[in-house]
Amino acid sequence: MRTRSTKFLAALLSASVVLAPILPAYAQAARAGEVSARIPDASVSRTGQILVADVGLPVEWNDLVETAARGRVRIALGDGSMLNVGSDSRLRVVQHEQQSRQTDLTLTFGKMRSRVQRLSPGQRFEIRTNTAVAGVIGTDFFIEATATMTRVVVYEGMVLVRNINPSIAGEKRVAAGSSVLIFAGQPPFDPQPTEPADVQVSLDDTAVGEEVAPPVSARQGIWKRLTKNKWLFIAAVAAIATVSITVPVVTGGTDATGCEVPEPSCP
Numbered sequence: 001m002r003t004r005s006t007k008f009l010a011a012l013l014s015a016s017v018v019l020a021p022i023l024p025a026y027a028q029a030a031r032a033g034e035v036s037a038r039i040p041d042a043s044v045s046r047t048g049q050i051l052v053a054d055v056g057l058p059v060e061w062n063d064l065v066e067t068a069a070r071g072r073v074r075i076a077l078g079d080g081s082m083l084n085v086g087s088d089s090r091l092r093v094v095q096h097e098q099q100s101r102q103t104d105l106t107l108t109f110g111k112m113r114s115r116v117q118r119l120s121p122g123q124r125f126e127i128r129t130n131t132a133v134a135g136v137i138g139t140d141f142f143i144e145a146t147a148t149m150t151r152v153v154v155y156e157g158m159v160l161v162r163n164i165n166p167s168i169a170g171e172k173r174v175a176a177g178s179s180v181l182i183f184a185g186q187p188p189f190d191p192q193p194t195e196p197a198d199v200q201v202s203l204d205d206t207a208v209g210e211e212v213a214p215p216v217s218a219r220q221g222i223w224k225r226l227t228k229n230k231w232l233f234i235a236a237v238a239a240i241a242t243v244s245i246t247v248p249v250v251t252g253g254t255d256a257t258g259c260e261v262p263e264p265s266c267p
Contacts, residue, residue: 032059032096033077037208041071042085065091067110074208077103079117081125084206086111104128107145113206115140116157128164132182135160139176142202153179153194153202161188 035057042053045064051057053065053073067073067089075083078098085091089110096103101123108130116125118138127134129145139157143150152161154174161180162171170187174180178191
């Protein structure tokens, strides 16, 4: 009996020696990132537990991130990418392997802004919704998902989109300044220029406590639209000119005689 117990203990020790280097690596691989900002009413569900999405909370593979009507959360992934999850959203972090840069996310519903570090050949960053798959190389974009529709707005870089049903052919490249719709059972529509107001709304909907300005390409797009519309451009220039003329007068400029305005003793 003692001999059998000794053999069992020896086998157990041998197994622990073999598995010891593997277990820390597995624990590290299972960690995707952490919560870096939160507006109340956001949670992380993990193996039957529901955790408050406090700043610093680790986010692991297969975690379900949920936000309520007034909740938002930002997740900092291990490779430096950022996910801003808007209100009333549900995101599953299926995997994020930092070393090989293999990332799979599922946005069941809601809104999210993704700022993805640039990828190299063989690396992958994909977001799946009920109707679409969005793959990126390294970019800044917004994605909105419902049960029957997906909308993608690209701020920087390029996003490839296709229907989630592999039997539906057709893939679209969505460049910076453009957006696209993908409905259930249909290939993606042709990308269209994104209106400046829509860009700002999408940024506002996914801001997590920070001041958000449109990305550089979005601001350039707004200027291009302004200069293309002759009458809008003229009105903007006139407004700027009016302000530049009015402000010195109100703040004590000079009139045609060179006198301070409004000094009553001035002839």
